[in-house]
Amino acid sequence: MPKLATKTGLKRKPFDKKKPLVELKNVTKKYKNKVALDGIDFVIKSGDRIGIIGANGSGKSTMSEIIGGIRQPTSGEVIRQDNLVIGLQFQDSKYPIGISVMDMIKYYLHTFSIEMSESQLKELLRTYQINGFENKFIEGLSGGQQQRLNILLSVIHDPDLVILDEVSTGLDIEVRAQIFDFLKQNIVKKKKAMILVTHMMSEVEDFCEKYIYVHNGVIKDAGKVKDLIKEYGSVHEYTWKMFEENKKADLKKQYEEEEKQAKEKADKASNKKKKNKVDHLISENKDYGKNWPLISLMLKYYYKGFFVPFFLLAYPILILFLQGFAFSTMDADPNTGILPIHSLVGSISMVQAMSVGIFIIPQTILEFKNSVLMKRIGATNIKPVFFVISVIFIGFIFIMIAFLWTLLWAGIFFGHKFGWNVVALPSDILPTIPFLIILIITSISLGMMFASIFKSTTSFIAVSNVFYLPVAFLSGGFVPIEMITNSEILKYVTYINPFKYCLDPFLAAWNGKFVFQSIYYAYIPISLAIIAVCIGFAGWKLRWQA
Numbered sequence: 001m002p003k004l005a006t007k008t009g010l011k012r013k014p015f016d017k018k019k020p021l022v023e024l025k026n027v028t029k030k031y032k033n034k035v036a037l038d039g040i041d042f043v044i045k046s047g048d049r050i051g052i053i054g055a056n057g058s059g060k061s062t063m064s065e066i067i068g069g070i071r072q073p074t075s076g077e078v079i080r081q082d083n084l085v086i087g088l089q090f091q092d093s094k095y096p097i098g099i100s101v102m103d104m105i106k107y108y109l110h111t112f113s114i115e116m117s118e119s120q121l122k123e124l125l126r127t128y129q130i131n132g133f134e135n136k137f138i139e140g141l142s143g144g145q146q147q148r149l150n151i152l153l154s155v156i157h158d159p160d161l162v163i164l165d166e167v168s169t170g171l172d173i174e175v176r177a178q179i180f181d182f183l184k185q186n187i188v189k190k191k192k193a194m195i196l197v198t199h200m201m202s203e204v205e206d207f208c209e210k211y212i213y214v215h216n217g218v219i220k221d222a223g224k225v226k227d228l229i230k231e232y233g234s235v236h237e238y239t240w241k242m243f244e245e246n247k248k249a250d251l252k253k254q255y256e257e258e259e260k261q262a263k264e265k266a267d268k269a270s271n272k273k274k275k276n277k278v279d280h281l282i283s284e285n286k287d288y289g290k291n292w293p294l295i296s297l298m299l300k301y302y303y304k305g306f307f308v309p310f311f312l313l314a315y316p317i318l319i320l321f322l323q324g325f326a327f328s329t330m331d332a333d334p335n336t337g338i339l340p341i342h343s344l345v346g347s348i349s350m351v352q353a354m355s356v357g358i359f360i361i362p363q364t365i366l367e368f369k370n371s372v373l374m375k376r377i378g379a380t381n382i383k384p385v386f387f388v389i390s391v392i393f394i395g396f397i398f399i400m401i402a403f404l405w406t407l408l409w410a411g412i413f414f415g416h417k418f419g420w421n422v423v424a425l426p427s428d429i430l431p432t433i434p435f436l437i438i439l440i441i442t443s444i445s446l447g448m449m450f451a452s453i454f455k456s457t458t459s460f461i462a463v464s465n466v467f468y469l470p471v472a473f474l475s476g477g478f479v480p481i482e483m484i485t486n487s488e489i490l491k492y493v494t495y496i497n498p499f500k501y502c503l504d505p506f507l508a509a510w511n512g513k514f515v516f517q518s519i520y521y522a523y524i525p526i527s528l529a530i531i532a533v534c535i536g537f538a539g540w541k542l543r544w545q546a
């Protein structure tokens with residue numbers, strides 16, 4: 001069994017073994033209205049190995065995070081020895097994307113100036129069974145693999161106090177045994193202090209000398225594990241008894257509270273001479289079908305997720321405000337008669353429509369497709385094609401909202417100066433319609449193609465932004481398109497914009513300069529070919545993985 005490399009380049013000052021390592025004095029933690037910890041007094045001495053036990057939501061993680069210093073208490077005092085080195089392993093360990101396992105391990109070794117040879121590291125990786133995927137990105141590891149890495153990183157710098165929160169989650173029996181053996185060698189034998197938050201009572205028996213039992217943010221009981229075993233036979237028996245006792249007390253309290261509230265409600269209602277609606281049905285015993293609940297969930301995903309309302313409703317106001325006022329003082333071009341502000345509004349409204357395809361459609365498909373929800377929906381026989389059609393249909397509605405909303409705000413901002421019809425309406429309505437439709441279809445098919453290319457939402461977001469910014473710029477979403485087409489170099493660059501071939505005729509019609517030019521015989525097939533390629537590619541690649 002490998003030992004941790006204790007040879008660190010950092011000159012570690014020893015801590016005072018006679019003083020407490022960490023002390024919590026009357027610590028309280030509130031999350032909004034929820035009191036997670038209430039008046040906690042707790043002392044960790046050198047060499048203490050303490051198991052924190054209690055039901056879900058009782059405050060164990062909050063307490064260990066406060067001990068570790070990554071969460072601040074709302075009130076009370078936390079005294080930590082200055083030279084104490086703490087190792088933390090937490091339930092939710094997120095890492096930056098695009099970082100490999102090896103990069104992260106090296107980062108830790110360098111940060112703590114830990115000397116480690118290649119063979120030592122290999123042995124360590126073998127113990128944690130991280131060998132074989134050390135060059136993979138952390139986000140691509142399985143839950144159990146990530147957990148092994150979490151534990152390794154929490155002890156790699158040979159800390160004086162180790163805090164392990166739900167350490168065995170996701171570990172198979174063999175790895176768990178090996179890791180616990182490792183912890184025994186490096187923590188128990190070296191007489192290091194340890195805080196173990198766990199639901200596995202055998203771990204408390206095997207590793208801890210002391211325990212505390214937390215309930216509703218309060219330490220209800222504390223003592224020595226061996227005394228517990230003497231009295232109850234096992235920590236498991238003790239916990240059951242505590243669960244039962246506290247549950248009964250909680251239920252009684254809850255029942256009394258509900259009775260009180262119901263009475264108050266009834267009194268209020270009778271005072272107002274209203275019928276007392278005691279309870280509302282949140283779901284009726286009727287057949288909702290399979291499709292409607294999915295659409296309803298998707299709509300909630302959109303409006304509660306903030307991103308869609310912001311992008312569709314707030315962003316165009318912001319961009320019109322900034323650019324509109326910057327360019328509203330420019331007069332119409334004497335040669336073409338095009339008013340810059342009008343041209344800009346046409347472009348911005350179209351860029352808004354495009355962005356639904358570039359961002360919203362693929363993101364929705366990826367988020368739902370990758371979620372556990374879809375796996376469950378797969379099991380309920382919802383047709384993937386229905387899901388995709390729903391996303392497209394809702395996407396279409398979003399495009400219309402984005403388009404019309406932008407025109408509305410253009411009118412509000414600049415209508416009084418130039419006239420609503422001059423700023424916010426196409427000069428030549430008829431030819432704008434077919435090109436608007438082609439543009440919408442291009443946006444949706446591009447979105448479908450993105451959804452089929454990417455596997456994770458994070459990599460999609462990174463690339464879609466890189467794609468969106470130049471496309472939006474070259475479409476006149478940031479400066480009037482005439483500024484770009486009048487530039488000797490940029491006018492050629494616009495040809496890489498997949499929307500150009502329907503946008504050019506659209507903007508010509510929008511600005512009242514539409515004449516069917518021979519170049520459109522090329523533009524229209526190019527637009528249709530882009531749509532065909534995107535849809536063909538998406539249809540080929542987008543496979544349902546239930």
Ligand SMILES: Nc1ncnc2c1ncn2[C@@H]1O[C@H](COP(=O)(O)OP(=O)(O)OP(=O)(O)O)[C@@H](O)[C@H]1O
Nearest residue numbers: 031034035036054055056057058059060061062063
């Ligand atoms: N960031 C947060 N925002 C709001 N409430 C929170 C937050 N973190 C925890 N809580 C709430 O505080 C309470 C204590 O949570 P905590 O995670 O500390 O409990 P726990 O005992 O570790 O639970 P578990 O055994 O499920 O991990 C819970 O009611 C939880 O919902």
